[in-house]
Amino acid sequence: MSAEQTIGRLTDLAAMPAAALPPQARRLARFSLFDWMVVARAGADEPVSRIIRDVVADEGGRPVATVVGAAARAPARAAALANGTISHALDYDDTHFAHIGHLSVGIMPAALAVAEQCDLPAAQACDAFLIGAEASCRIGMVLGRRHYERGFHQTATAGAFGATVAAGRLLGLTAAQQRNALSLVATRASGLKSQFGSMGKPFNAGISAANGVEAAALAARGFIACDDGIGAVQGFIDTHTDDASEARGWAAPPPGRFVFEDNKYKLHACCHGTHAMLNALAEARRQTDLPADRITRIMVRTNPRWLHVCDIKAPRTGLEVKFSYAFLAAMALHGVDTAADRAYVESLGADPALIATAQRVVVTGGTEISDTAVALTLILASGERIEVAHDLAAPLSEPQLQAGLRAKARALLGEAAAEALWSAVAALDTLTARQLAAHLAPAD
Secondary structure, eight states, X not given: OOOTTHHHHHHHHHTOOGGGSOHHHHHHHHHHHHHHHHHHHHTTTSHHHHHHHHHHHHHOOOOOBOOTTOSSOBOHHHHHHHHHHHHTTXXXXXXXXXXXXXXXXXXXXXXXXXXXXXXXXXHHHHHHHHHHXXXXXXXXXXXXXXXXXXXXXXXXXXXXXXXXXXXXXXXXXXXXXXXXXXXHHTTTOOOBGGGTTSTHHHHHHHHHHHHHHHHHHHHHTTOOOOXXXXXXXXXXXXXHOSOOOHHHHHSSOTTSSOGGGGOXXXXXXXXXXXXXXXXXXXXXXXXXXXXXXXXXXXXXXXXXXXXXXXXXXXXOSHHHXXXXXXXXXXXXXXXXXXXXXXXXXXXXXXXXXXHHHHTTEEEEEOTXXXXXXXXXXXXXXXXXXXXXXXXXXXXXXXXXXHHHHHHHHHHHHOHHHHHHHHHHHHTGGGOBHHHHHGGGSOOO
């Protein structure tokens, strides 16, 4: 199935003037930048992060870009590979449900690395991320859900096109060069869901960013790809989905409202499929005092797709707790901070109080519930029923989002480090990309 207009639309998007970017989308892109820097810093000491830094250091090359957690700099492509991997190590980054992937970890590392290489303003890097993220969303929507269900990880596949748009924009590619870069990355974009649960999942984000930098750099030097590696017969779309729809991806094309504006941020350090439930529980607790021992049953109604993802009944490890409706509900009702990654210790699954509450949780699926929503019923010992629903699709106000992201940053990094990053992003218009990236390197 061909999608012949997509590569031209992506090329036009890459050239969009900064002044034409929707103001709301630009503000949200800065929230994404802050959140990405937080999760990158927080994931810097994970085993996969140490491995990828060692590989990058062994390769050497021209030291132009910062690597999270490393004193030495690296080539732009290598830094993008490392930083994409490191920032997805905790799986605590943003999610776009229409795109079905994580935008910041596959695109922001490419934008920042190239902006450092070219010594550009930090705000220019953030704008390039925004345009790259929009490109990734659009091609992800053209590919459709079947692409994801077939086993492709769109953070890496659609993400590579977004990373190429961001990198190409910062390198100043002409329209013809940008088209070449996009066509070239079509033969490079890759990433499989079979890697979920292993170090291969965060690596998928790294290869998205690295592929984008590589394709843009080659195109800048005159590398020629086929005319359309994306939408032509036997192009990327034709070979990677049987449910392509250009109309779905470009129904309301830029420069109107960006679909990026539907991006969602993880405010709990667990599977995004459980967040609607946790937010509903928080709302119920705001309405009335809810000691866990007063609740005889917690009934969770969710979209059936999540029953195969985050309904582990008896988690054995802290990681498995992140994918357990029952235990996460118990944590929330017992006042355990679900935003703090360090809360998910191995002993959680053996905690008697949590087990007792978790056993009162009943999870069922209903096709009437959207991917982003949940319906919750709490039955109290008195017989009282509390009904509450939550849908992540409902946008948070900017003050709510700011408060949530800053609280998450404090939970992950501590007060001082969190506020230092917030101040840096707040001063974005006065910083170079190199000055901003310095906040990702170890302190002297």
